[in-house]
Amino acid sequence: MDALDRWIVEHQKPYTEELRELCAIPSEATDPAALDRAAAWCMDRMRAAGCATREVRIPDVPALAVGEVGAGRRTLIAVQHYDVQPAVPLELWASPPYEPAVRDGAMYARGVSDNKGHLLLRIQAIEAHRAALGELPVRVRFLIEGQEEGGSVDLHRLIDTEPGLIDGDGALKEGGQIDPAGRPSVSCGNKGILYVQLHVRTLTLDAHSAGATHLPNAAWRLNAALGTLVDERGRILIDGFYDDVTPVSEADRERHASQPWEADEARRLYGIDRFAWGRGDREAHLASAFEPTCNICGIWSGYTGSKTKTVIPSEAFCKIDFRLVPEQDPDKLAKLLRAHLDRHEFTDVEVSYVEGERAYRGALDDPLVKACVSVAEEAFGKPATVIPNNAGTSPMWVVSHRRRLGNATLGMAHVGSAAHAPNENVLLAHYWRALRATARLYSEYARA
C-alpha cells in the first residue's frame, strides 16, 4: 500500500458522503432548479480541490461549470456532465432514486454511474494527486455541462462564447467501463445520435371503437409507419442512411473483434437467450462499435389505464433514437427520414427533431489512450481493452473535432450499472480503483 492508496483509504468515508450528496440532487432536464444546484455543487467541489472556476452561461441553458488546475506542456480536457436521465419508472427502484443507498458494497442512485460518480472521482483525484503525488504536471480543464442527457444541444454555443475552452491535447470522456472479468475498457470515441419524436393524428377526436370499420386509428397508422423503418436484421431501410458511414478497415474490425467481449454475461444480465436482429456473438460485438441503430425509446397512444376502454385513438406518439457512426450527420439523416416517410405515403406522420450529435472517434494510438491503458491496468490489475468507440453518445465531436483530440475513458461502471435504467449503481470497490487510476493518469499523461 503506497501513499496514494493510504490517502484513498483514509478518505473513503467523506468521499462516499460527497457522492451521496451529489446524487441526492434530482438534476433531470425537467428540473432547472435542481440543475442549478448540481452546477453550483460541482463549482464548489472543484474550488475545494484547488481549481480556478467559472460558470459559463447563456440564456435558458444549464450552466457549464468550468474548472482549471495544474500546469504543464499538456492540457487534458475532462468533459463531464451533472444532469441525469429521468428516474421513471419509479416503482421499479428498490430504493428511491434520489435517496442514495449503499447495499452490498454498491451505491444505488440515479446518476451515480452516469455521470456523477465519474465526474466526482475525477475531481477527487486532483486532490489525491496533490496530497500523495505532488503538484499536477498537467493542466486539467473540467467542462461539466448540464444538458448531456438531452444531447448537449447547446454545448457548441457555450463553447462559442469562449473558444479557448477546447484548446487542449486530449479529452477525458464521461464514464468508462469495467467488464465482468474485471478488465478496464478504454474507449476512444462514441456514437452520435439523432433523437426524434413521431406524431400522427388520424382523427380530430377519439372515436368509439364501433367505428373501427372505417375510422382511421392513429396507433395502427404509427404501427405501419414504424414497420417500414428497420428490417428483421436491424438494417435501417431509410434510403441513403448509410451513405456517409466511414468504412471500417478489415484490420480495425479484426482488432476490435479480438478484444474480449462478455456476450454470455450480457445475456445473463438481461435474461435473454439470444441477441436481437439475429446477431451472433461476433456480429453483435462488431455492431456495437460500428453499426448505427434505430431504437424505439417510447411509444404511446390511446387508453393505457386499467381494465378496458373501447376507443379509436386519434393520436399516436413515438420517441426514437438513432445511434450514429462517423461521419453520419444527424441533420441530414432527419431529412432522409422525412423523405422516407413521404415516399411510403406517411406524409401525415410528423417528425420533430429533438436532438442531434455527431459521432467521434479519436486515434487509437494517442498518448492519452496509452496513458489510460497503463494506469487502468495498474489500478485494476488486469489487461485493459481498447475499443474504437463505445455504443453510447457523448458530446465529444463538439469538443474534439477541431483539433482531432485523442479521446479516452477511464472509469468504473460495471455491466450491471443500469445507466438510464432503474437501480443504477456503482461498486464502491471499483470507485476507489478508478480514483487511483485517475490520480495517476494526471502524472502519466504529462509524461506519455
Added chain:
Amino acid sequence: MDALDRWIVEHQKPYTEELRELCAIPSEATDPAALDRAAAWCMDRMRAAGCATREVRIPDVPALAVGEVGAGRRTLIAVQHYDVQPAVPLELWASPPYEPAVRDGAMYARGVSDNKGHLLLRIQAIEAHRAALGELPVRVRFLIEGQEEGGSVDLHRLIDTEPGLIDGDGALKEGGQIDPAGRPSVSCGNKGILYVQLHVRTLTLDAHSAGATHLPNAAWRLNAALGTLVDERGRILIDGFYDDVTPVSEADRERHASQPWEADEARRLYGIDRFAWGRGDREAHLASAFEPTCNICGIWSGYTGSKTKTVIPSEAFCKIDFRLVPEQDPDKLAKLLRAHLDRHEFTDVEVSYVEGERAYRGALDDPLVKACVSVAEEAFGKPATVIPNNAGTSPMWVVSHRRRLGNATLGMAHVGSAAHAPNENVLLAHYWRALRATARLYSEYARA
C-alpha cells in the same frame, strides 16, 4: 301540443336536474363506491316512477338494478347500464366530465349519452305515460347493470340467479341514434366483442439504448407482432377468424345499403378526407354492420415523458378490441389469436383475455321494431332508418338468445355525441323527443 308534450315541457327543468345529478356520479369500473351510488340512484328513481325494485347481487360484481312496472300481454325488457367509460384524457374536456354542464342546448358529461341519459329518459317515460296517457298496458322490466363498459362479463351469472329476469317478448337496448338529417335509427342488434391485452417482455430490465445493436426492444417486438394481424384493407389475418361468420344474404346487404348513411357528416366530424382501410362510402356502410374489426385501443412502452430518455424498453403493452358479428365466439377467437401469434413465432407475446361478448341480431320485422319505428317517426318527424345491428356492443345476446327476442333502440344520441370520447354530450331537444317517443312506445308495443 298534446297532453304528453305539455307534461314534458312542464318537467324539463326537474328532469334536466335529474340528468345532471346522475351524470355527476363518476361510475367508472375502477370506482366501486361510485358504482354503488349510481345503482342506488337508479333504484330510487325507478321506485319514484312507480316500479317495484330489487337489487340482484353476487360477490364482487356491481349490482343489477331491477325494476318492474305495468301489466299486459307483452313484456318489454329495457336492458340498460349505469357504468360509464373512463373519462381520461381529462385535459381534452372543455368542462370537467363529472360536473355536467349545459352549453348551447347540449349537456356535456361522461355517460350523458352512453347510457345515463337513455336509461333515465326510459324511466321518466314511465312517469310521463301514466300522467298523460294512462296506466301502462305493457309490463316493462328494467335490467340496469353496472358492468356494461367492461363487457358485461358477469351479467349471465346475475341472470342465472333468477332466470325469469329474461322472460319477455322484446328487448329495448341501450342508446339509439339520430342521424345528421334528424332521422331516428332503430337498430335490431349489435356486434360482439373480444377485448384482449397483449404484453411482451424482451429483457429483465430496461437497458441503455447504446445496446440497441443487440438487445431486443419490446416496443419493436410488439410492433412486429401487431403488423401481422390486419392487412391494409382491414381484413383480419388470423387463420379461421371468419369461419363462423353468418353469411349475410345479398338481399339484406342491399336493404342495409339502401338505408341513409351520412358519410360526409362522419368525415366532417372526424376531420378526415377518406375512410380507413381504403373503404369507399358504400363499403364502409356495409362494413359497419357486417364486418368484424381489430382495433388498437391503446399501446404503451418505454419512456413517454417530456424531452428525451434513451432507453430500450423491456416491456410493451397493447389493448385490442375485436368487434364480432353473429355467430363468432370470442372464446374461440382468443384461442385462434394465440395460435396465430405462435405460428408467427411470437410465442413470447402474451395474450390476456379481458372480456368477450357475442353479437346478437334480432328479427328486422319484429313487432318491437315496428313499434319503435312508428313512435320514433312521430316524435322526430322524419322517416326512421332500420339497421340490422349497430357497430357497438351491448349484452343483448345474454338477454335475448334464449327466446330469440326482438331487439330495438329508440334513442337520441347524435353523430357528435362523442360516446367513449372527451366532451360526451346530448342535445336536449333530442332528449325531449326521445322521451316522447319512449312514452308512446309503451302503448304502441302493447298494440303492435
